[in-house]
Amino acid sequence: MKHSSQSFGFTLIEVLVSMTILAIIMVSIISIFYSSSQVSLKIDINRSLQENIKNITETIAEDIRNSGINTCNVGSNCHILTPGKNYTHATQLWSGTHRYYLGTQDSSGNWIITWATQCQNLTTQCHLVVAKDGGVYPLSNTQVDITSADFWITTDAIPKVTISLNLRPNMKQWISPTLLKESEMMFQTTISERLIDNL
Numbered sequence: 001m002k003h004s005s006q007s008f009g010f011t012l013i014e015v016l017v018s019m020t021i022l023a024i025i026m027v028s029i030i031s032i033f034y035s036s037s038q039v040s041l042k043i044d045i046n047r048s049l050q051e052n053i054k055n056i057t058e059t060i061a062e063d064i065r066n067s068g069i070n071t072c073n074v075g076s077n078c079h080i081l082t083p084g085k086n087y088t089h090a091t092q093l094w095s096g097t098h099r100y101y102l103g104t105q106d107s108s109g110n111w112i113i114t115w116a117t118q119c120q121n122l123t124t125q126c127h128l129v130v131a132k133d134g135g136v137y138p139l140s141n142t143q144v145d146i147t148s149a150d151f152w153i154t155t156d157a158i159p160k161v162t163i164s165l166n167l168r169p170n171m172k173q174w175i176s177p178t179l180l181k182e183s184e185m186m187f188q189t190t191i192s193e194r195l196i197d198n199l
Contacts, residue, residue: 038179045169045183052140052167053187056128059139060093060100060163061191063130067096069159069193086154091115093151093161102149103129103136111136116148122171122180145170147184160192 010018092101092113104114104126111129119126127138128146140146145168152162168184169175175183 038176041175042179042183045175045179046185048141048143048169049167049183049185052144053165056139056165057163057189057191059130060095060161063095063098064161064191065194067098069153069161070094070096086156088153090151090153091149093153093163098130098132100128100130100139100149100151102126102146103138111138116166119145119147125170128165140167143170144168158192158194160190162188162190164188 092099094100102114102116102119103111104118104124106112111131114124114126118124124145125142126146127140128149129136129138146165147168148164148166150164152164154160154162165187166184167187169180171180
C-alpha cells in the first residue's frame with residue numbers, strides 16, 4: 001500500500017510570507033487614508049480661518065465706513081503701544097462708540113480684555129470681540145483662536161486703519177500639534193474711512 005507524499009496545507013514559510021505581504025498592503029492603505037484625511041482636515045481648517053477673516057473684516061469695514069475711525073484718545077483704555085507721528089499702534093480700535101479688541105471669557109462667561117501673550121497658550125481661547133450697545137460680541141467663532149490683534153491707525157487726509165491678525169485653529173477641535181502649527185495664519189489688511197453719506 002502506497003502513501004501519498006502530497007501535502008494540501010500551507011507551510012509555515014508560506015503563511016509568514018503571505019502575512020507579511022498582507023501587513024504591508026494594510027499599512028499602505030492606512031497610510032493613504034490618514035494622509036487623505038489630514039489633507040481634507042487642513043482644507044476645512046483653512047476654509048474656517050478664511051470665513052472668520054471675511055466676517056471680521058466686513059464687520060469692521062462697514063462700521064468704519066458708517067461711523068469713522070476715532071483716534072486713540074477716546075477713553076482711557078485705548079492700549080496705545082506706539083504713539084507715532086503719522087500713525088498710532090494700538091491693541092484696540094474705536095469706531096463711533098464701538099470698540100474692537102482681543103478678548104477671552106472668564107469663568108462667569110464675561111468677556112475681558114486679554115493680551116497676545118496670554119493667547120499664545122494653547123488652552124486659552126481668544127477672540128476678536130466688539131463692545132457695542134451695552135454688550136460684547138465675538139467676531140470669530142469657536143473653531144478659531146485669534147492669537148494677536150494689532151491696529152495701526154493713521155490720520156491722513158483719508159484716515160485708515162491697518163489690521164493685523166494672527167489666527168490658528170482651536171485646540172479643542174482635536175487637531176494634531178503638527179497640523180495646528182501648519183495651519184497658523186497671519187492676515188493683514190487696510191481699511192480706509194470712506195464715510196457713507198446718510199441720506
